[in-house]
Amino acid sequence: MDPVKTLPVAVIGAGPIGLATAAHLLERGLEPLIFEAGPTAGSAVEQWRHIRLFSPWRFNLDAAAVRLLEGTGWVAPRLTALPYGGELIDYYLAPLAATPEISSRLQASARVIAVTRQGMDKTHARDRDTTPFTVRVEHEHGEVRDHTVAAVIDASGTWSTRNPLGTSGLPAIGEDTADDRISSPLPDLTGRDRATFANRRVLVVGAGHSAANTLINLADLAKEEPGTTILWAVRGGSAEKVYGGGDADGLPARGQLGVRLRRLVEAGTIELRTGFGIASLKTRDSGATVEAVDGRTLDADVIIPCTGFRPDLDILRELRLNLDPPSRPRSSSVR
Numbered sequence: 001m002d003p004v005k006t007l008p009v010a011v012i013g014a015g016p017i018g019l020a021t022a023a024h025l026l027e028r029g030l031e032p033l034i035f036e037a038g039p040t041a042g043s044a045v046e047q048w049r050h051i052r053l054f055s056p057w058r059f060n061l062d063a064a065a066v067r068l069l070e071g072t073g074w075v076a077p078r079l080t081a082l083p084y085g086g087e088l089i090d091y092y093l094a095p096l097a098a099t100p101e102i103s104s105r106l107q108a109s110a111r112v113i114a115v116t117r118q119g120m121d122k123t124h125a126r127d128r129d130t131t132p133f134t135v136r137v138e139h140e141h142g143e144v145r146d147h148t149v150a151a152v153i154d155a156s157g158t159w160s161t162r163n164p165l166g167t168s169g170l171p172a173i174g175e176d177t178a179d180d181r182i183s184s185p186l187p188d189l190t191g192r193d194r195a196t197f198a199n200r201r202v203l204v205v206g207a208g209h210s211a212a213n214t215l216i217n218l219a220d221l222a223k224e225e226p227g228t229t230i231l232w233a234v235r236g237g238s239a240e241k242v243y244g245g246g247d248a249d250g251l252p253a254r255g256q257l258g259v260r261l262r263r264l265v266e267a268g269t270i271e272l273r274t275g276f277g278i279a280s281l282k283t284r285d286s287g288a289t290v291e292a293v294d295g296r297t298l299d300a301d302v303i304i305p306c307t308g309f310r311p312d313l314d315i316l317r318e319l320r321l322n323l324d325p326p327s328r329p330r331s332s333s334v335r
Contacts, residue, residue: 007150008033018155020062041097049086054253116318158309173280199227206306233276
């Protein structure tokens, strides 16, 4: 028997994709070895547990994962309900991670810091395709160990690597030194992080559904804290893409999100600036001045970056990657 075939398959990340991947590997008679950088499964989701998804449960449950859970007596949530991030953890990811099949193969507080071919750097070609992988992992308390595996599935996601505020894929000039004026993505505006934003001039940057959710939550905050001013900057010439299809949207909750956001802009609750590609940030005593490429400026006390995310490929630097051209690869091959 080929010794490589007896080795486990490394799964990087214990979020929804990583745990579902492990369930599918088990059904195929393969041995997963799951590395999760956080202390528990779903640690990235934990950071946005206050956000409600616009896709119902039926789109967030994996079939192989459900088959594992049903063996424990788990009862599925109502499939048409819209879960919060916290519910995704509490009613799905945590029970899935606790199954004997997954828990015995899950290593938490285990951050993958590099992946390579065993005994080879990326310049070596001979027998490369038949050589197992080495996954270097920093475990709890700083212990570093190498693990030999047959294959690697990177399900680490993109949450920890947001896109910059600037155009051309580069940080805006001054962005790197303005960290204390820039919040984390998807802050808990009406709960844990309320004091950071209440009665302040807040600028939201981005044209996706994360921006829409954030803006609507800010509007809810402003009802209770009237001194809160909401600014919204998008790079494009309009916000129509964010508003979406309204009642015609394939996901009704997503359509309602856009409809509500449009009404808030039209009512003046949110001040929208279109065509606002950010060139630079200049810090002030209590905030920052944000300058657009065309010279327009906005003053804000705090900036919320809803600019999307990108993969961190640094751990794969010793592999030969053939990636799709976009900055957020949809597929890749690894050697």
